[in-house]
Amino acid sequence: LHDSPPFSLSSSGYVPWNLHEPARGKFDFSRNLDLEAFLSLAAKIGLWVILRPGPYICSEWDLGGLPSWLLQDPEMQLRTTYKGFTEAVDAYFDHLMPIVVPLQYKKGGPIIAVQVENEYGSYAKDPNYMTYVKMALLSRGIVEMLMTSDNKNGLSFGFVEGGMCLWENQPKMVMEYWTGWFDNWGGPHYVFDADEMVNTVASILKLGASINLYMFHGGTNFGFMSGALESDEYKSDVTSYDYDAVLTEAGDYTSKFFKLRQLFSMIIGQPLPLPPMIESKASYGAILLHQYISLWDVIPSLLQPVKSEFPINMENLHLNDSSGQSYGYVLYETVIFGGGHLHSRDHIRDRAQGFRQLRLLVENRGRVNYGLALNEQRKGLIGDIFLNKTPLRNFKIYSLEMKPGFMKSLRHVAGWSAVPDYFVGPAFFRGRLWIEHQPQDTFLKLQGWEKGVVFVNSRNLGRYWKIGPQETLYLPAPWLWKGSNEIIIFEERTAGRIIQSVDIPYLGRTQYVD
Template sequence: MKQIFRKLALAAMLMAAPSLMSAANNKPGDFTVGDKTFLLNGQPFIVKAAEVHYPRIPRPYWEHRIKMCKALGMNAICIYIFWNIHEQQEGVFDFTGNNDVAEFCRLAQKNGMYVIVRPGPYVCAEWEMGGLPWWLLKKKDIKLRERDPYFMERVKIFEEKVGEQLADLTIQNGGPIIMIQVENEYGSYGEDKPYVSEIRDCLREIYRPTPLPHREGPGEGLLLFQCDWSSNFTKNGLDDLVWTMNFGTGANIDDQFRRLGELRPNAPKMCSEFWSGWFDKWGARHETRPAKDMVEGMDEMLSKGISFSLYMTHGGTSFGHWAGANSPGFAPDVTSYDYDAPINEYGLATPKFWELRKMMEKYNDGKKMPAVPKAPMPIITVPKFQLTEFAPLISAITKPVNGAIKTFEEMDMGWGTMMYSTRLPEITSQSVLSGEFHDFAQVFIDKKYIGKIDRVKNEKSLTLPAVKKGAELIIIVEGMGRINFGRAIKDFKGIVGNVTLTTETDEAEIVLTPKNWMNVAIPDDYETAKNALDMVKGVNDQMTAGKVKGSVPALALTQGYEGSKKLADIMKPGYHRGYFTLKKVGDTFLNFETWGKGQVYVNGHAMGRIWSIGPQQTLYVPGCWLKKGKNEVIVLDVVGPREAVVWGQAEPELNKLQLEKSNKHNNIGDKPDLNSATPAATGAFKAGNGWQTIKFNGQKKGRFLAIECLSTQKNGDRVAIAELYLQGTDGKRISREPWKTKYANSEDESGNHLGDKVFDLQESTYWQTEKSASMPHLIVIDLGSVQTVTALEYLPRAEQGAPGSVKDFKIYLY
């Protein structure tokens, strides 16, 4: 009988919630915490939030996307505030156009939706540097996300500027904003309650309510909360903030909230990021997650009175250079942020959308669900066209800086490409060029292409041929998105540190470190691309008219710096321009699978990165940025296309890889012979979810960690591991930044369950063997250098029952 009454009370609370919505009437209100529930104007309220990101949606489409979220039965919109898009230069703030976050919030309120604001300063979001501005790195010794005086000074200035936009839009002032988040998943970065407290105090002061006529005093103020994972939220949890959990589809929901329930039995429960899908990385297959798992998880939460924000409900697009990169290692994200979300990249309903909408009907107060809005633009195709105009990359060169090697940041450039050149002494045999190249380097000697160094593949060196005295070494380095997760967010671009050339003679090994370099910065922006093409076109036009004579590249460089003609034969990296004509506008997907690597601009809009390796081969082009008649396309290709053609298709291509070789780590030559090796530990893991620690018998040394999985907790040969850590002699986790997978006898490549998932800092992703593979299973991790360790930490899959959990094991360090 008690269960029936509890269910009836919960149903009444859920049914009452929509009628409490005051977002559209601009009346002052309150959003607070009650007994096991949130309170909206004193009444129980379940938050059903849809995460969307305003910079990833063209402004003309904002209201459509909000209405699509409302049509799912959501009652709130959750947004990040991206510091680096609002302050792209220190002290210069932009809250206009697509950056007008206040207008986005007003549109949410107009459509009866509340707003949850997550103002960082760090946001992650697979966004360039996690939302932190690149210019912070001009101060080389800066400590990010710590109480570094300069960092905190700039954080407070930024948050105050955001407050100028949003403080009047809080619920206490009659606006739609009901909650503000303090920092973001800080437990995945470190443990620093004083820092988190300082961010809290900053936000509390900015959003402190003024006294209002309808009540005495300023009230409690805007509700502040913090989010983290269930495994680490206590590290930085502050007593006076609401605690929320982040986890993905398929997770065991009771387990995710168990520790919170023990510590705060009367607190409301909320999953502030319930991951609907996942993000894509260059060189890996498109990520998807089952609709069934997502819908069942949300249904379970609502049935238990648990609030949520669905991350992402609509992902959108990381236009221009705003896509970030994951870590450990360097795994840059693709331009599309489709995320396998219920509302796809271009704003249309997916099968996930309809399944979710059907379930959400149960929690809509018995009313008819809001109508699904019509798409703002039709989908169109564009016939194949050629990009016939060309300007070499050197056409865009700026005045060089001579001397020591400089990074992008030292050249006062946030995004783009750097050219480095130096003269070499005579080297009579092969040499090895080594250094830290962030992120994609192409090497030339006397204008001849030698090879590339790709940070994605953890490459740091290249073999060079013998050279004569005075040979010119040229290195072109393209920067991709800065790392957005973990300690590696301090991600300088260009050549970081010195470049060395190592060669061997009969007598000794010789290491050369050139010091005198010419550094040339080429910014990534539309004006730079357009000016380079216009300059070359102007020379071409004059040549056609017979007014001048000479080669196009040499003539085009006459306006550049002295001595730049020596680069003129490096023709492949450069700018291409072409046009297509439309009788009607609409959304389309321009295909770039015949191109190499670089950036695209359409009618002056930065559309995003392309890379032939995939999986993304098309770029979403919103119809609101096209026009009837002639449309311009510019491609900066730092590699060079196989064919300079483009066409617009009716559907995106997000899952077409064009790799030189498989991503799998099953090269039999990398498999160690462990038959005579002594294990560092043997035994059996426990069944069930959660972290487990295996202590070694004393200290163990080795560069390679090998885990031999001999059996599973349940019948079957399939193994899965979500995360691994090693503890050092001090009992603390050692850095996993240099780790890479050396060998795995089986990896489920179709599901992106490769070996690197065991150290990707993401508890919801995992290494998993193929269905057909039989026991035992072996995974080998290269630690980057010899380490002394005392224990291994192991995390099985997060889903209920921890599928694929390892039972019997042997662990080796060698």
């Protein structure tokens, strides 16, 4: 591409719309979301960039990176030329492209190509949509090569005129050669054979094709950002996005990494530079969760209800602004005057627990990120719940998105007490991790806990669930402080007393993939 040498490296970068515009009209390109700094860093270390700005990115990310507030519109048609969608995309691109345009190759930057949407041939609901996205990019100053990416069956629907059409797992350029696979809760941990992967890479390069390794560096779905699949049944993705990639989610080398180095060294006919030293990991031992507070005791202090005759889904739950709730839990509370049978009629998304009064704590386990069901990803209660044959009415609805501000306020709530010998949640549990020296990466093991979320210094580390396969959560060193670190766990059901800080991850029982 352009004047790059015969064997050059590039990074393929997704831009997650749902993080950059978490509420309609409120944009964030600061701190960890500083796209300009990220692209400039790629240039500094000698990488070209293939930018994948979306608006849809998939990436096993909640709703494929689309912001959930789009679903407030009951008529919304995602990834089409529906006016409500294109107006939102245009507003987003108006903020995104001024950052991207000056960093293109022709302007001295690292961006050598831009992908038009992502895998649209597998969706293909609107024959005019890809042209719309293409023109949205060109009209805002994109001048580099346009690309599309799809599987073989989707190529006839997912390409744009004038763009370079790229297949996944097949030349001319393999835009996504899968080095591994992602995991779902309740399933195995998928592993791809290293020798087979390297042999395939060698055969692709021998054909003179380019290749993008997906993933080269594993990642983590911190917070509530992991997506889900829905084919025969709904399956939510685990917190880890290690992916059995060439580098682990913590940046450690794998056998795939060293085998690829041997291959690349043979191709260029000389040894490669020594790889950087990996960051050491720490085992900080057992962390005692010594205090707890029931969710029911937190509600009066921190949460104001929305009162509604009818259930309201998460996305339409208007709180301090008009953008609704995106992630986490919603508590629906009403009064019943007798017993009977509760019927959801498939109006609970995704998982509910019932408590007397009546209280329904509903968890959004992640929106589907791929396929034809994107428009049906509203969460919480999406319709009536029936007691016998009568729909429940007159709800108090509490938002439990558990943002950093909520977690910081939680530490000052009165009512924290010593953890009893046995307690069933939902409740928050609190402990301290003391670090004597410079913090290092570690992994938290939650043996004895059932299902919930871990917060470290008010940051959402992600979900855990005893059904596996994932048994440890990656905790990066920059989230830790020298001295005292606050650990808070929101446990839905059965709580343990301690968690373990270990230096080796365990992502579950392995299933090898051919």
